[in-house]
Amino acid sequence: MSPEFMIIDGSSLIHRAFYALPPLSNAAGQYTNAVYGFTTMLLKLLADLKPDAIAVAFDKGRITFRNETYAEYKGHRKATPGELSEQFPLVKEVLAALGIQVLEEAGYEADDIIGTLSVQAVQAGCQVTIVTGDRDALQLIGPYSRVLLTKKGISDMENVTEETFREKYGIASSQFIDVKGLMGDTSDNIPGVPGIGEKTALKLVSEFGSVENLLANIERVAGKKLQENLRTYRDMAIMSKKLATIVCDMPLAFSLDQYGYAPDTEKLKELFAHFEFKSLLQRLPAMFGSAAGEPAAEPVRIETRRIETQEAAQELAAAIRCKGRLVFYPVTEGVLPAISFNGLALWDGKEAVYIPAGSDGWSCVAELLNDDRLEKTTYDAKVTYNACYGADLACSEIQTDILLMAYLLDPTAVEYPLNKLVETYLSGYASLHPDQYKDRTAAALWSVEAIARLQPVLYAALQDAKLETLYREIELPLVWVLSSMENYGITVDRASLLGMSEGLSVRIEGLLTEIYQLAGEPFNVNSTKQLGVLLFEKLNLPVIKKTKTGYSTDAEVLEKLAGYHPLIGILLEYRMLIKLKSTYLDGLLPLIHPVTRRIHTTFNQTVTATGRLSSSEPNLQNIPIRSEAGRKIRELFVPGEGYDYIMSADYSQIELRILAHMSKDNGLIEAFNHEQDIHTRTAAEVFGVSMSEVTAEMRSRAKAVNFGIVYGISDYGLSRDIGVSRKEAGQYIESYFARYHGVKEFIDVIIRFARQNGYVTTMFDRRRYLPEINSSNFNQRSFAERTAMNTPIQGTAADIIKKAMIDVYQELKKANFTSRILLQVHDELLLEVVEQEVEPVSRLVKQAMEQAVTLLVPMTVEVKTGKTWAAAK
DNA sequence: GCGACAGG
DNA sequence: CCTGTCGC
Secondary structure, three states: OOOEEEEEEHHHHHHHHHHHOOOOEOOOOOEOHHHHHHHHHHHHHHHHHOOOEEEEEOOOOOOOHHHHHOOOOOOOOOOOOHHHHOOHHHHHHHHHHHOOEEEOOOOOOHHHHHHHHHHHHHHOOOEEEEEEOOHHHHHHOEOOEEEEEEOOOOOOEEEEOHHHHHHHHOOOHHHHHHHHHHHOEHHHOEOOOOOOOHHHHHHHHHHHOOHHHHHHOHHHOOOHHHHHHHHHOHHHHHHHHHHHOOOOOOOOOOOHHHHOOOOOHHHHHHHHHHHOOHHHHHHHHHHHOOOOOOOOOOOOOOOOEEOOOHHHHHHHHHHHHHHOEEEEEEEEEOOOOOOEEEEEEEEOOOOEEEEEOOOOOOHHHHHHHOOOOOEEEEOOHHHHHHHHHHOOOOOOOOOEEHHHHHHHHOOOOOOOOHHHHHHHHOOOOOOOOHHHOOOHHHHHHHHHHHHHHHHHHHHHHHHHOOOHHHHHHHHHHHHHHHHHHHHHOEEEOHHHHHHHHHHHHHHHHHHHHHHHHHHOOOOOOOOHHHHHHHHHHHOOOOOOOEOOOOEOOOHHHHHHHOOOOHHHHHHHHHHHHHHHHHHHHHOOHHHEOOOOOEEOOEEEOOOOOOOOOEEEOOOOOOOOOOOHHHHHHHOOEEOOOOOOEEEEEEEOOHHHHHHHHHHOOHHHHHHHHOOOOHHHHHHHHHHOOOHHHOOHHHHHHHHHHHHHHHHOOOHHHHHHHHOOOHHHHHHHHHHHHHHOHHHHHHHHHHHHHHHHHOEEEOOOOOEEEOHHHHOOOHHHHHHHHHHHHHHHHHHHHHHHHHHHHHHHHHHHHHOOOOOEEEEEOOOEEEEEEOHHHHHHHHHHHHHHHHOOOOOOOOOOEEEEEEOOOOOOO
16 A cells, blocks of 8 residues: 655644634643644544654745745735744644654745645655645645645544545646636735636636636637636736646655654653643553553543442432532433433542432432532533423522533634533543443533533633633523523413414415416415526516525515516515514414423523524524514513513613713713714714704614614625615715714724734623634625624623623512513513512612613613513513 | 524 | 524
């Protein structure tokens, strides 16, 4: 078999690792996340591929021959952040300890070294694997070489071979540079030919074979405009192709022996200890054997000790009480509000044990869970609270929730599975995938040990990031409130719901008949593809907007087409009604609980990047309100048995008030202190008239401007929202900033902070990392900038209402009211109340919400009560 | 996975 | 800007 040669793009992998992992550091304050990520990836590659030889290439300096060809090459690339550049030498130390050759050459990029090595290695009879995150390397693929392309994160890679490349793009990998020559690459500042994107480029290359052949046959290209561009920019295309071409003939001598590797385990041990890569340290002997040639360590074994007798349980409970700490992981099943325990794994300080529910050992669990002298630690406390509710067990406060901590440390992660957390925070300690366990018991035993080990690490990280107060005072106490709300559920009038659905069916049938008649034939109106063909090919209506896959037919487009054809108005009504019926009537029906007759949503506390809650199965945070027909849906939400009214309490303009406070803008503060209508005031400022002269049109545009400011405005977005030109929208924004100077200053300061620190924070120190804030890609960077201004505002609003929820919940309990909170909709709380409590509860809720924080402007809460959710609005 | 659309 | 669900 031919020898396997692995070539790694060191620069690319380090970048990838840096942005994929939260900013970890060791006790000395040295950043280590990129080193850790890189090392993990490398060790995994060594273990999986077992290459015979290996080389790692780095870029050196920023000027290459490409700058002689084109001075602007990679011109607008931002400097590497300090936290990253300081880790490059550390990575090289790791490579040295592994005995792996590092290559860098002034005047060349890592790509060129990789290209040259790969050609030479193939000539020497090797199979080559190139590992990188840079798609440019795809041009190096051949019959004896493939590319492993890093995906998002650090664990997954895409294997690209000659075959898979051709399948995906329809051209040979060697033609990749021709595509790039035509389409250019904004991130490398390679110009390409204007008007040619990836699709056109791929088409042209598959048709003509190469840039040169294309340019020689321009007259055969379809499209006048395209031909003209190709003629005007022919030199640009040739130069761009040259820029994109990786050099494969650098002066490098090659022999396979040169690139063997020989790990120095002592040195590695030292390094890993210094970086505090605890788990890597532990895995070292298993990977390479120790220096003294001891046998590799045994893989971690899971001891399945079950506690099934009263005696054993009592003994265990005594030991745990003695320690004062209960670390547990529940195994549950069922749906709200009847979730139940299958068993519970717990950590006794030395080993994990499992207690099956219903066994003679179970009694001690009930005692332990409700022992308020124990400090309790778990993963996802809400699951435990819900299971206790379902099993009718009392549960005292849980003080540590690993899931919540991980979320606060990095709210943008997609999920927080324990095995990932172990990989990130314990440097992969005994990291096994949950699927590798033969049963849930074994997985639970592994999990509880992971929780025990993660706790101190996450806690320290939380303190470092100043997140402890937010965690202790808001997120943790909120868990119990959310669990209660989920278990209460909300009553829906099932009979009316069925009636309404039936009524809508009839109306929708009628609309469909009209649509088919006007269209001349029946078709699937729900298919945007079929609808597009009808509107834009059969009826020849003007194409307003396109999507990635075809014509856009969204409401915005349809409204512009309204004058052209009677079909359009009917389509809009059909769309609205079918949405209401499918999502809010038929979709809701199966989620009405057969026993409680109520709908029990799930509030997710660890999903959003900003700190808001989300609601699912069903989502009760997007029940219609804006349209008349939609509002009817809210009439279905009614007080349940034993209750008389629905009460809603919502913050007025919470986000703009927060903006006023955080920016300290005089005009904004004054407006709120005088309880002025904020949109009218903004209209007066932006259009330079007095408040009494503001027209409805002006107010509505000003309202859009205010939304835009909160969302992180772009002239493009605003122009779309209010239907004016981009230029005019730009002028509105400009005059807004001229009048609200404090706001402008506030935004500038936040963006500067984000650029410097890589994250933004809310008033309560909630944090969100924005790695793209210094990106060389304009779109990515602009997006990050808008996020940078939006997150502190949206996130602070989330902090405030979360605090209000806790306060309202506790005060209702304290005063022994029957009335209770059922839902939260971002700036609104929904309660069900009993007749005699309407007055006091309304006062209590208003007071608690308004006093949740003290800002430079008053917080105003409007409370309404009615027989249904619609009436309470 | 995408487009459309419901909410904030 | 932040979400979740439906239907294709």
